Amino acid sequence: MSKMWVIMLSVGVLTFLTRLSFIYLLDKWQPPDVITRSLRFVPVAVLTAIIIPEIALQNGELALSLDNIRLLAGGIAILVAWRTKSALWTIGVGMVSFWALSWLL
Amino acid sequence: MDRTAEKTSPLQEFLLGIKGELPILLGVTPFGMIYGVLATSAGLAAWDAQMMSSVVFAGSSQFMLVQFVNLGTPASMMIITAFVINLRHALYSASVAPYIQHLSLLWKFILSYLLTDEAYAVAIMHFQEPSNSKNKHWFLLGAGAALWSCWQLSTAAGIFLGAQVPPSWGLDFTLALTFIAIAVPAINDKASFLSALSAGLTAILTRGLPFKLNLIAAALVGITVGLWSDQK
Numbered sequence: 001m002s003k004m005w006v007i008m009l010s011v012g013v014l015t016f017l018t019r020l021s022f023i024y025l026l027d028k029w030q031p032p033d034v035i036t037r038s039l040r041f042v043p044v045a046v047l048t049a050i051i052i053p054e055i056a057l058q059n060g061e062l063a064l065s066l067d068n069i070r071l072l073a074g075g076i077a078i079l080v081a082w083r084t085k086s087a088l089w090t091i092g093v094g095m096v097s098f099w100a101l102s103w104l105l
Numbered sequence: 106m107d108r109t110a111e112k113t114s115p116l117q118e119f120l121l122g123i124k125g126e127l128p129i130l131l132g133v134t135p136f137g138m139i140y141g142v143l144a145t146s147a148g149l150a151a152w153d154a155q156m157m158s159s160v161v162f163a164g165s166s167q168f169m170l171v172q173f174v175n176l177g178t179p180a181s182m183m184i185i186t187a188f189v190i191n192l193r194h195a196l197y198s199a200s201v202a203p204y205i206q207h208l209s210l211l212w213k214f215i216l217s218y219l220l221t222d223e224a225y226a227v228a229i230m231h232f233q234e235p236s237n238s239k240n241k242h243w244f245l246l247g248a249g250a251a252l253w254s255c256w257q258l259s260t261a262a263g264i265f266l267g268a269q270v271p272p273s274w275g276l277d278f279t280l281a282l283t284f285i286a287i288a289v290p291a292i293n294d295k296a297s298f299l300s301a302l303s304a305g306l307t308a309i310l311t312r313g314l315p316f317k318l319n320l321i322a323a324a325l326v327g328i329t330v331g332l333w334s335d336q337k
Binding site: 002003004005006007008009010011012014015016018019020021022023024025026027031034035036037038039040041042043044045046047048049050051052053054055056057060062069070073074077078081082085086087088090091092094095098099102 | 128129131132149153156157160161162163165166170174180183184187188191192193194195196197198199200201202203205206213214216217218220222225226229230233273274275278279280281282283284285286287288289290291292296297300301302304305306307308309312319320323324326327328329331332335
């Protein structure tokens with residue numbers, strides 16, 4: 001078995017076990033109320049933590065300027081998502097803005 | 106309460122799951138293609154690159170792994186980093202667990218395998234809607250299966266197209282757009298807004314942490330702030 005396959009299988013198994021963790025454990029262990037109430041914030045907190053560095057950082061440094069195309073197009077996409085609540089419009093307008101701004105700037 | 110939702114059959118839920126996932130696939134497809142392109146240009150055999158999409162089945166860690174192949178990173182380092190990047194899935198696991206607790210172990214295994222960012226995010230919004238449907242797990246199965254198929258096909262397309270997709274197209278930007286499309290509509294009160302704001306700020310402030318641990322730090326701060334704001 002090649003080195004790449006050892007890595008792939010290890011990561012695959014670890015990822016699967018991570019995803020299974022609480023789904024499996026919940027039968028055996030009832031989490032306290034505070035944990036249950038905190039779970040509602042998981043999607044919003046995790047996704048925002050991925051989004052903001054993706055659009056606001058360039059090569060690991062904060063880039064809050066008008067020549068950061070990802071920040072501008074991301075900002076437009078956030079407005080579209082907020083107004084339309086449509087994934088199709090958000091991704092579509094976001095990508096077109098990105099291309100238009102890359103061409104303009 | 107939506108009365109029809111109480112009677113949805115497994116098939117209806119499954120199809121609703123596919124339908125809910127479809128718009129997201131617009132953002133996932135280019136992302137999968139770039140993975141395929143990067144994997145082959147990093148020197149992975151086409152078959153290995155394709156199999157990684159089903160064995161690992163986690164976009165961001167697959168990107169990281171193929172970049173590490175390029176850099177000649179030691180295997181142990183690659184495994185640990187991918188594991189830490191994927192730790193956020195434990196939060197997803199805790200979040201869906203109450204909704205699928207009654208299912209058999211086989212179901213739990215299948216749904217865990219399919220518990221990616223994009224399938225989770227779409228399914229959890231559906232789970233949180235008030236309804237007594239006992240078949241909601243079929244929704245996650247539908248969303249997960251749609252995403253899985255799309256991920257395999259777009260990987261294959263990327264491997265096939267290879268270097269014909271120039272980086273100047275900025276297709277990797279669709280990852281951020283996909284998550285914006287899911288996260289923004291889910292911000293619907295002060296607590297969730299403050300949760301998002303604090304998570305985003307923390308992710309930036311802690312960006313120097315290794316293994317993308319800023320993601321975990323940001324998630325924990327965001328959840329704590331949301332909870333605190335909710336209790337006031």
